[in-house]
Ligand SMILES: Nc1ncnc2c1ncn2[C@@H]1O[C@H](COP(=O)(O)OP(=O)(O)OP(=O)(O)O)[C@@H](O)[C@H]1O
């Protein structure tokens with residue numbers, strides 16, 4: 001426990017506690033619409049945290065993270081549809097599949113010294129290739145999609161992930177909290193230091209005794225495995241999967257936008273960014289209903305992003321944390 | 333400690349290092365000197381595994397380390413600094429050294445204690461929480477040394493860490509290296525243009541020119557060698 005909270009000023013702890021309490025109590029006060037938005041916020045917080053491990057910590061850019069969401073979603077959904085496998089087992093299977101995919105991409109890229117943008121292109125290529133493959137993969141419905149039987153029920157069956165939105169809310173909240181704790185613990189460990197060193201200067205890192213290949217692989221695989229968990233969540237929450245949407249480039253970009261806006265390489269940036277962007281997106285959707293113009297939502301969203309990135313290039317969180325005195329040195 | 337035998341390295345048409353052989357005895361301080369582009373840094377890159385020689389063999393305490401990766405060479409006991417400092421810019425000065433220290437321990441807390449002590453030795457303690465990217469050039473060079481030391485090397489390769497220092501700063505650093513050599517038994521191979529430091533520190537000097545070893549001996553011998561005088565030291569000789 002002392003590792004978790006070491007270095008965090010009291011003020012930061014108080015804000016964290018209030019925020020956590022608000023999230024835990026939220027379902028008691030908000031309506032279904034707000035709850036669905038909160039679920040989306042947490043969903044992106046979780047994936048953002050996972051993506052941040054790879055890019056924010058280890059400095060390896062992935063523009064194809066939709067691949068791991070899709071693999072997690074399809075693996076668990078297909079197992080459920082065909083073999084009635086419970087989602088949690090399906091999730092484990094999805095984690096294995098996504099981890100293997102991450103391992104293949106990392107293995108190929110890092111073994112052949114593919115770095116930076118070229119590595120990012122490789123991640124896109126794999127996501128796109130998989131999307132096309134799933135379009136023709138009849139066992140999981142191909143391009144016409146895979147559907148989970150929907151049951152409307154008031155009780156919640158956590159074991160089979162069937163139930164009311166509130167249950168899904170607490171599941172994704174637990175995921176997000178877990179990912180935050182995990183990221184914090186790793187960052188304070190040898191692995192975390194080594195990732196940051198690789199991010200800052202690979203040659204220096206290597207000269208300091210770091211097996212760069214091994215630690216980059218670890219980052220990619222861990223990031224992929226975590227991301228796939230969100231995929232399983234997605235499958236059982238939305239109950240329908242299409243290769244076009246789940247493996248899309250658009251999805252991959254959506255993930256990283258939140259992290260960049262919130263603060264790359266920070267612990268709370270992915271969470272703050274996910275909340276900011278999701279809320280902003282909702283606001284724009286409402287706005288677009290009043291202003292009857294094509295693409296007005298995208299336009300406003302783009303403008304907001306532009307403003308944030310121009311004025312807070314390191315992300316909103318580092319600035320906010322400094323202004324309010326919320327974080328310890330390492331997460332500033 | 334270190335034995336370099338007939339090592340050769342080409343860069344496309346250019347022979348950066350040609351058939352170079354020399355030894356660094358355990359506990360010694362040896363200097364590697366020569367004009368710009370002589371192949372000194374390339375020699376370091378060959379020793380620490382950043383480059384693989386076309387020919388020749390490099391041994392550390394009798395063990396063949398030719399062609400090992402830099403991290404493996406580091407684990408074998410070789411620490412190095414970079415001529416153009418490579419600070420982990422976004423990390424604090426202390427954390428830079430902690431990364432090095434994690435070579436010998438898996439515990440961050442232990443590495444932090446060791447790192448703080450090393451910062452004292454290199455007169456960087458007052459900067460421990462500053463971002464490494466904000467350091468001045470001489471400070472960056474000392475951080476390079478601190479980080480390499482933290483990995484617990486038996487052989488330390490120093491690439492022009494005195495460049496750009498004022499004479500009193502040079503003397504202070506010379507004193508630090510002498511201390512590390514005497515009290516910890518650290519073997520040192522250093523590349524240096526600052527002859528003041530070379531003369532004060534090294535018991536043996538190796539001179540490279542155009543990738544070829546043209547002279548070696550005690551500092552006194554080397555500075556009297558006509559070939560060395562001609563190509564490198566010139567009139568400004570000590
Ligand atoms: N990676 C590289 N690719 C191509 N040529 C290189 C490379 N590294 C060094 N060289 C060339 O090899 C020669 C030796 O360079 P090196 O850096 O070893 O010299 P040096 O003795 O360290 O010089 P200085 O005193 O200027 O640091 C130079 O001509 C240099 O341009």
Ligand SMILES: [Mg+2]
Nearest residue numbers: 372373374415
């Ligand atoms: Mg050089």
